[in-house]
């Protein structure tokens with residue numbers, strides 16, 4: 001059953017801030033289903049039924065930041081810090097290419113030290129050369145997710161061959177942003193980085209955490225409007241998951257069911273507002289719900305980031321507790337995901353970079 005009131009609202013061509021808030025307030029099953037069904041319809045009409053995979057390599061958990069929610073924040077002494085070698089990163093990339101994943105994401109804690117940036121630059125350069133094949137004449141697509149850096153660093157890494165960058169704004173309410181970050185990290189500098197990334201030429205991704213202590217539906221609606229104003233190409237969002245080793249670990253936040261409801265609705269409503277962007281069904285959804293990523297796909301997501309990091313380091317990269325797949329290897333994750341995507345009625349797009357249509361229309 002689908003609520004006619006929500007179905008009609010979800011299908012409106014221009015959604016206002018008030019509409020977004022109303023859609024995010026869907027609670028009854030038939031209301032949520034109406035929003036979900038329209039988001040799925042828009043996704044299939046605008047982007048087709050392909051699901052694009054980006055193999056995720058967690059290059060280092062060393063971090064210079066102290067974000068109040070994050071398990072690998074620099075003050076967390078419990079973390080066993082590691083940095084993958086160039087050879088490790090390249091071998092993950094080769095594995096991605098062999099499995100037919102069109103692109104990969106290199107993620108890490110935020111580090112600006114020269115040694116690390118040199119490592120990433122060299123890894124990007126070599127991956128683009130060494131993963132070239134008949135099926136992938138340009139090699140793997142490369143997305144970076146290594147935090148706030150200088151314009152020069154963004155340029156160097158772009159010149160080396162990376163072409164997409166993810167940098168979540170975490171929350172677009174400046175007060176909430178300030179409440180979850182130490183004073184040295186400013187909201188303005190994060191926004192500035194998103195603008196620099198676009199200037200340098202990257203396809204730009206951002207996103208927020210959903211269900212943060214004190215976050216309101218108005219905040220979440222404003223997050224979606226921010227994505228639209230900055231003309232963002234890719235979105236990655238997931239539920240906030242309190243980590244006991246962090247200052248936000250025991251602040252009151254919405255319960256798991258409520259955070260999941262909001263996270264799925266955020267995917268759907270973002271799809272309804274932004275139409276042709278790529279939206280990821282993130283691992284955090286899966287950490288709270290065993291079929292969270294499949295549901296994410298059904299609410300309008302079209303990207304999945306299968307875990308590719310070497311099994312030995314997976315447990316050391318826990319931004320939040322309950323991260324799935326830490327005992328598996330890349331092959332296990334591949335067959336598991338194939339099943340999950342099929343279960344959601346969709347097709348995996350192999351050997352394709354799977355750029356967001358939104359980015360392609362701009363170019």
Ligand code: 5AD
Nearest residue numbers: 069070168239240241242243319320
């Ligand atoms: N719960 C959920 N997501 C988190 N992230 C970091 N810590 C947490 C947490 N406790 C997310 C942030 C970051 C991304 C890489 O992981 O949004 O940008």
